[in-house]
Amino acid sequence: MGNILIVDDEKSIRITLREFLLNEGHKVTVAEDADTAMKVLENEDIDVVMTDIIMPRVTGVDLLKTLRRASPYVQVIMITGEPTLETATESLRAGAFDYIAKPVTKDLAVKTVSNAMKVKTLGDEKRRLEADNLRHREELETLVKELEAFTYSVSHDLRAPLRHINAFSKILRDKYKERLPDDGTGYLDKIINSASYMQTLIDALLNLSRLGRKELMIRTVELNKIISAVKAELAPDIEGREIEWHIEKIPEVPCDPALMKIVFTNLLSNAVKFTSNSGDQTVITIKPLPDEKPGFMVQDNGVGFNMKYADKLFGVFQRMHRKSAFEGVGVGLATVQRIVARHKGRIYAESEVNKGAIFFIELSQK
Ligand SMILES: Nc1ncnc2c1ncn2[C@@H]1O[C@H](COP(=O)(O)OP(=O)(O)O)[C@@H](O)[C@H]1O
Numbered sequence: 001m002g003n004i005l006i007v008d009d010e011k012s013i014r015i016t017l018r019e020f021l022l023n024e025g026h027k028v029t030v031a032e033d034a035d036t037a038m039k040v041l042e043n044e045d046i047d048v049v050m051t052d053i054i055m056p057r058v059t060g061v062d063l064l065k066t067l068r069r070a071s072p073y074v075q076v077i078m079i080t081g082e083p084t085l086e087t088a089t090e091s092l093r094a095g096a097f098d099y100i101a102k103p104v105t106k107d108l109a110v111k112t113v114s115n116a117m118k119v120k121t122l123g124d125e126k127r128r129l130e131a132d133n134l135r136h137r138e139e140l141e142t143l144v145k146e147l148e149a150f151t152y153s154v155s156h157d158l159r160a161p162l163r164h165i166n167a168f169s170k171i172l173r174d175k176y177k178e179r180l181p182d183d184g185t186g187y188l189d190k191i192i193n194s195a196s197y198m199q200t201l202i203d204a205l206l207n208l209s210r211l212g213r214k215e216l217m218i219r220t221v222e223l224n225k226i227i228s229a230v231k232a233e234l235a236p237d238i239e240g241r242e243i244e245w246h247i248e249k250i251p252e253v254p255c256d257p258a259l260m261k262i263v264f265t266n267l268l269s270n271a272v273k274f275t276s277n278s279g280d281q282t283v284i285t286i287k288p289l290p291d292e293k294p295g296f297m298v299q300d301n302g303v304g305f306n307m308k309y310a311d312k313l314f315g316v317f318q319r320m321h322r323k324s325a326f327e328g329v330g331v332g333l334a335t336v337q338r339i340v341a342r343h344k345g346r347i348y349a350e351s352e353v354n355k356g357a358i359f360f361i362e363l364s365q366k
C-alpha cells in the first residue's frame with residue numbers, strides 16, 4: 001500500500017478522495033495548496049500525488065513541474081475540472097502519470113492510484129537493483145585489485161629463487177660436465193628449460209598484475225593508427241606469409257591508447273598465429289561493431305576453437321591448443337579482458353573448429 005498525497009483547494013474533494021483511498025489501506029495526507037504540498041513532500045516519503053489542476057496562486061501543472069525536479073520518482077495524477085485535450089496533453093508532457101476528471105468516482109480513483117503505485121514500486125525496485133549492481137561491480141573491482149596486488153607480490157618474490165635455480169643448475173651442468181653421467185646432464189637440461197619457462201610465466205603474471213595499477217589515460221583515440229603501428233611491429237612474425245588484411249575505419253572512441261595497443265598486439269598476434277598452418281589464404285578483418293556500438297571486431301580464418309571451452313578463453317594460462325602446435329603462455333586474452341574491463345567494456349568471441357574466430361570488443365562511450 002502506498003503513501004498518497006492529495007492536493008486540492010476544494011475541501012469536499014479532499015475528504016471524498018481521502019475516504020476512497022483510506023478504505024483501500026493507503027496512508028493518505030491532504031494539502032489545500034501547492035506550498036503546503038511541497039512541505040509535505042520534503043518531510044514524507046510520498047509515492048503518489050493527486051493534484052487538482054486549477055488552484056489559486058500555484059496551479060497543479062506548476063506544482064507538477066516543481067515536483068518533477070525535486071522528487072523525480074513520485075508519480076503524479078492530475079485531477080481536472082473540464083478535461084480538455086489541452087490540459088491533459090500539458091500534464092502528460094510535464095510528466096504526469098495520468099489524469100482523471102471531476103467528479104471523481106471511487107472506482108476510477110482507486111484504479112488509477114493502484115496503477116500509479118505499480119509503476120512507482122517497479123521503478124523503486126529497478127533503482128534498488130541498479131544500486132546493488134553498481135555496488136557489486138565496485139566490490140568486484142576492489143577484489144580484483146587485491147588479487148592483482150597479491151599476484152604482483154607473489155610473482156615478484158618468486159623471481160629471485162627461480163633465478164638461483166636457473167643459475168646454479170647451469171653452473172652445475174657446465175662446471176661438472178665431465179663428472180656427470182649423460183642422463184645427469186639430461187636432467188639438468190630439463191630443470192633449466194622448466195625454470196626458464198617458469199620465468200616466462202611469472203613475468204607474464206607480473207605484467208598482467210601491473211595493468212590494474214596503471215592510471216587510465218583516457219583520450220579520444222584514432223584506433224586505426226594503433227592498428228597500423230601494431231601491424232608494422234608484427235612484420236617479422238609474418239615474413240614469407242601472404243596475409244590479406246581488411247581493415248575498415250573504426251570510429252574514434254575515448255580510451256587509453258597505450259593499453260589499446262596491448263589489446264591489438266594480442267588480438268592481431270593471435271590472429272596471425274592461429275592462421276599460420278591452416279593452409280588456406282589467410283584473411284584477417286578488423287571492422288567496427290554492428291549497430292554503431294563503440295568498439296571493434298577482429299576476425300580470422302584460422303584453426304578456431306571449440307565453443308564448449310569458450311568460458312576458459314580469457315583465463316590466465318588457459319590455452320585451447322597444444323604448445324607443440326602453437327607457441328604461447330596463455331595470458332594474452334586475460335590481459336585483453338582486463339584492459340577491456342578497465343574501460344567498462346566487454347569482450348567475447350565466436351568460433352568453430354577450423355572455421356576461424358571472431359573477437360568482439362565493446363568499449364564504453366563514457
Ligand atoms: N584467433 C584465435 N583463433 C583460435 N584460437 C584462439 C585465437 N585467439 C586465442 N585463441 C585461443 O585462446 C587461447 C588463449 O589465447 P592467449 O591468451 O592469447 O594465449 P596464447 O596466445 O599465449 O596461446 C589460445 O591458446 C588459443 O587456444
Ligand SMILES: [Mg+2]
Pocket residue numbers: 266269270328332333
Ligand atoms: Mg596470444
